[in-house]
Amino acid sequence: MPIHISTVILLTLLLFSGAWRQNFNGPYYRTSTGKVHFISDAPLERIEASSERLRGALDAGTGNFAWTVAIRSFKGFNSDLQVEHFNENYLESAQFPNATFEGRIIEEIDYNKDGAYPVRAKGKFTAHGLSRERIIPGRLVIKGNRMTISAQFSVPLQDHAISIPKIVHQKIAEEIQVDVLAELLKQPS
Numbered sequence: 545m546p547i548h549i550s551t552v553i554l555l556t557l558l559l560f561s562g563a564w565r566q567n568f569n570g571p572y573y574r575t576s577t578g579k580v581h582f583i584s585d586a587p588l589e590r591i592e593a594s595s596e597r598l599r600g601a602l603d604a605g606t607g608n609f610a611w612t613v614a615i616r617s618f619k620g621f622n623s624d625l626q627v628e629h630f631n632e633n634y635l636e637s638a639q640f641p642n643a644t645f646e647g648r649i650i651e652e653i654d655y656n657k658d659g660a661y662p663v664r665a666k667g668k669f670t671a672h673g674l675s676r677e678r679i680i681p682g683r684l685v686i687k688g689n690r691m692t693i694s695a696q697f698s699v700p701l702q703d704h705a706i707s708i709p710k711i712v713h714q715k716i717a718e719e720i721q722v723d724v725l726a727e728l729l730k731q732p733s
Contacts, residue, residue, distance in 0.1 A: 571604045572602060573604065573691045574731055580595045589716070592621075594618065595614070595617040607653070612643070636672065639673070646667050665682060672704040691729075692728075695724045697721075699719065
């Protein structure tokens with residue numbers, strides 16, 4: 545079922561207001577400057593872009609998390625025409641302004657103990673208005689009041705009804721490689 549713009553707006557407002565915090569069972573961590581980088585490595589062209597506007601929060605009491613990134617915040621394309629096609633033809637960012645991922649860390653982590661932990665994040669990944677259940681492996685590093693989360697995963701375009709015209713089929717990969725890196729700060733109770 546497609547996620548509606550109002551749901552994404554509500555999620556974003558709850559993430560960055562005190563309202564969502566009321567549902568937390570423990571301390572929580574948050575960021576508004578995480579990084580998302582993607583690569584489309586097709587036979588005739590390599591397309592790369594990044595955003596430093598990944599927003600997210602993680603509840604250390606439950607392992608629940610929510611992430612969102614504005615599609616229009618991606619920069620670094622090879623040309624203005626790629627930016628236009630990315631936003632208007634493929635991701636349709638006017639209609640679907642954000643990509644989101646919300647769910648729960650599967651492993652039980654002691655968030656009060658410094659260390660590096662392999663983790664799996666299970667939840668609904670939404671892009672281009674279509675949600676898919678995903679398990680994304682990553683790495684979580686805790687040091688004091690800071691937490692760093694990193695992950696690498698692929699996104700099949702067909703899973704999100706992103707169609708590529710035959711004329712440019714050799715220029716756009718069918719699966720996009722995504723890297724995420726975010727430093728979250730523990731928030732005061």
